[in-house]
Amino acid sequence: MAKTSPATPTPANPADADPTAKDWPAQATDTIVTQVGNIRDKTTGPILKVARYAVFAAFAASLGTVALIILAIGAVRALDNYLPNEVFGETHTWAAHSIIGAVLLLVGLALFFWKARAKPDAG
Numbered sequence: 001m002a003k004t005s006p007a008t009p010t011p012a013n014p015a016d017a018d019p020t021a022k023d024w025p026a027q028a029t030d031t032i033v034t035q036v037g038n039i040r041d042k043t044t045g046p047i048l049k050v051a052r053y054a055v056f057a058a059f060a061a062s063l064g065t066v067a068l069i070i071l072a073i074g075a076v077r078a079l080d081n082y083l084p085n086e087v088f089g090e091t092h093t094w095a096a097h098s099i100i101g102a103v104l105l106l107v108g109l110a111l112f113f114w115k116a117r118a119k120p121d122a123g
Contacts, residue, residue: 076100 079096 072100072104 076096080093083092
């Protein structure tokens, strides 16, 4: 007579055989959430970085503009204070404005011609 192995009893409910089968809705939800998160990171992640850098650049540009304006005002006031009255007369604010205007004009012209000398894009 041949030996037979004892038969394992089969559960009445097939879901009882696999303990993870009971939790398939939670597994499906976790998978969907993970995949949506991965897609979001790949699509909106770079856009959020670019937007963040754009905000920082706009903030830095506005602070730089304010700093340049304050520097120009301070330069005019300093020149107005230290220019000799004997040469320019009692009210010599025009001279301070002219000197600062000439300096700013020269800086602007230098930047203009420096940019014009740069090679244009090949596109």
